[in-house]
Amino acid sequence: MSLDWSILWQFRDALLSGLLTTLWISAVGIIGSTLIGVSVGCLATVPSPLLRRITGAYVELLRNLPMIVKLFFLYFIAGLPAVASALLALSLHQSAYIADVTKAGIRSIARGQIDAALSLGHSWTQVFRYVLLPQVLRVVMPPMTTQYVAVVKNSAVVALISVQDLTFETQQINVETFRGFEAATATTVLYILIAMAVIGTMTWLQPLRFDRR
Amino acid sequence: MSSERVQTMLWWCGVALVCAFAAESAWHLEWAAVAPSWLFLLTALGRSWLLAVVAIGVGIVVAFPLAVLRVYGPAGVRHAAVTLIEAVRATPELMVIFWVYFTLPYLIGTQVSAWNAALGSLSVIAAAYLAEVIRAGLYSVPVGQIEAARSSGLNAYQVFRFIVLPQALRNMLPALIAQLVALFKTTSLVYAIGVMDFFRAVNVTKNAVFAPYALYLILGAGYFVSCFAITRVVRWFDPRYQLLE
Numbered sequence: 001m002s003l004d005w006s007i008l009w010q011f012r013d014a015l016l017s018g019l020l021t022t023l024w025i026s027a028v029g030i031i032g033s034t035l036i037g038v039s040v041g042c043l044a045t046v047p048s049p050l051l052r053r054i055t056g057a058y059v060e061l062l063r064n065l066p067m068i069v070k071l072f073f074l075y076f077i078a079g080l081p082a083v084a085s086a087l088l089a090l091s092l093h094q095s096a097y098i099a100d101v102t103k104a105g106i107r108s109i110a111r112g113q114i115d116a117a118l119s120l121g122h123s124w125t126q127v128f129r130y131v132l133l134p135q136v137l138r139v140v141m142p143p144m145t146t147q148y149v150a151v152v153k154n155s156a157v158v159a160l161i162s163v164q165d166l167t168f169e170t171q172q173i174n175v176e177t178f179r180g181f182e183a184a185t186a187t188t189v190l191y192i193l194i195a196m197a198v199i200g201t202m203t204w205l206q207p208l209r210f211d212r213r
Numbered sequence: 214m215s216s217e218r219v220q221t222m223l224w225w226c227g228v229a230l231v232c233a234f235a236a237e238s239a240w241h242l243e244w245a246a247v248a249p250s251w252l253f254l255l256t257a258l259g260r261s262w263l264l265a266v267v268a269i270g271v272g273i274v275v276a277f278p279l280a281v282l283r284v285y286g287p288a289g290v291r292h293a294a295v296t297l298i299e300a301v302r303a304t305p306e307l308m309v310i311f312w313v314y315f316t317l318p319y320l321i322g323t324q325v326s327a328w329n330a331a332l333g334s335l336s337v338i339a340a341a342y343l344a345e346v347i348r349a350g351l352y353s354v355p356v357g358q359i360e361a362a363r364s365s366g367l368n369a370y371q372v373f374r375f376i377v378l379p380q381a382l383r384n385m386l387p388a389l390i391a392q393l394v395a396l397f398k399t400t401s402l403v404y405a406i407g408v409m410d411f412f413r414a415v416n417v418t419k420n421a422v423f424a425p426y427a428l429y430l431i432l433g434a435g436y437f438v439s440c441f442a443i444t445r446v447v448r449w450f451d452p453r454y455q456l457l458e
Contacts, residue, residue, distance in 0.1 A: 050220035064440035066398035068412060069432055077425050149303065156305030160405055167307060180315040188304050188312070195303040 007179040008186050011169070015183075018169035019190055022155055025086055025165060026194070029151045032091030033098050034144075040095060041102025055099065062096035067154050075161045086158035094151050101147060105140035106132065145202040149195045156191070166190060243424035247431070250418045257414030258435050264410060265397040267332055272339025272396075279340065280347035294344075301341035306399050310334040314406045331403040331410075339396050346392055350385030351377060394443045398436065411435055 008015065044055035062070075070093055074085035109132060117127045159167035170187045174180035283294040301309060314330035325333070354377045362376045363369075401412040409417070415432040419425055 048220055049217055050224050053224045060441065060444075061437070064394070064398075064437045064444070065433060066401040066412070066436055068401045068404065069429075069436060072416070073429055073433075076419075077429050153303075153305040156307040157402065159307070167305065167311070170308075170311070174315055180311075181319045184308065184312055184316045188300075188308055191305055191308060192300065192303045 003182060004179060005182055007173065007177055007182050011173050011183070014169045014172065015166070015186065015190075018164060018166040018187075021163065022152070022165040022167075022191075023194065025083075025090065025158060025163070026152045026155045028087050029090030029094065029155060030148050032087065033094035033147070033151060036091055036095035037098025037147075038102050040099035042106065044099060044103045045106045055103075059096045059099050062092055063100075067093040068157050068160065071157060071161060082158075082161050082163050085161065086155075086163045090151060090154055090158070093154060094147055097147050097150070098144070101140055101143045102136075104143075105136045108139050109135050141202060141206055145199055148198050148202065152191070152194050152198060239427075239430060242427040242430065243422075244427055246422040246424040247418065247427045250422070254411070254414055254418065254431060254435075257409055258411045258439070260409065261397070261400045261411040262439070264331060264335055264400045264403065264408075265393065268335035268339045268400075269343075269393055269396055271332075271336035272343045275336070275340035276343035276347055279344040280351060283344065283348055284351050298341045298344050301337060302345070306338055307402050307405060309338055310402055310406060313337065327403075327406045327408045330406055331400075331408045335396065335400060335403070338399060339392070342392055342395070343389070346385050346388045347381070349388065350381035353384040354380045390443060390446055394440045397440055397443065401436070 040055050040058055043051050044059075046052075067089060071085060071089040074080045074089055075082060078085070080088065113131055114127055117131045118124075122130070155165060156167040159165050159171065162168065166187050170180070170183045173183035279294055279298065282290050283298065286294060304312075310331070313334035314325060314327065317330070317333075318324050358376055358380075359372055362372045367375070400410055403410050404413045404416070407413070412432065415428050415435075419428045
């Protein structure tokens, strides 16, 4: 068969708007899942059996359901608007994983360090700012990168409830012109570039550890 | 009574309340409308399991040489393996499924059935992710052990077979089964190409009879129980996994 790459230029507006939709939905998803996930992860490390069980149940419940189930539930059953269900489903889905990453990061700091800092007379805020935060960030950054790339990848699923992201536009091009191959190639390259941009940004942020100079 | 005991009691009281409330609400759902579809839904759940198990099987068979090449291969082969694995891992799972279903026919010239496309794309996804799991397992064996084995006279094959492999397998087991959970959830995406998996079956039933809450309860329970069962198997295989979390 012959390939016709000019189709991409012909549909440049659709692809560009799809790219922008994917970008902002992923960005909001990353911020939302981080806010929820870090809060839940911090609560999970509080030495309280009640909090530990509640956060554990939250993580288990969300982690054992596919993203598409949450998405369809919010859209078709709860009746939220498409974009709102997309953002909420993305944030909730990844927050479970981010909570686990945060919990493991905080647990990786030896309890003795916190006790030592407290007994030296530092306040809780000082302990958090100068003992916990720099070390936790160092441990947590690489797995967080994986989670953020996962948010970008999961954002493709929102095309199924007609949010007009990159995947949706690819399907449109395929339906209208049967040039699915060219469109899928372009979209895949764009997704890989977004993933690389996320990894690049996180690597660039890596030295930012709030170490005390 | 200690605060610990009080909190644990509070938890179980809460659980009991939630369960009672959920059971009471579930009682009033539209079960009569759903009941005739039970076999259809159960078969579909079995089909999801079949997809996951076949994909993981094919995935392991492909992933093992891929990981070994990535770790031990000559430079050119190694880079090719890395590119292949990372390209699949950076592409959304849904796009991989579309790739195999919509664009593979352009390349090979014949139609691919949705079921075969689903099996193929899930196998590709499984292979790429499992290759990383296996690579991590191979790297988890300290280099000192390999050097010690080499200097005590074992050849490269013996080192791999008797020193690296047994330890790598043990170390990768939790991640391996965690990947099975992830893959089971990914099977729900074949909905997009029209395979009658559990997710599509529930949605088809939902369009046929009016019982959205009952059906989504079944949907959630089906996936939750399946994935939770796999997670429990991990813990059973490796109790230490609990510490890693």
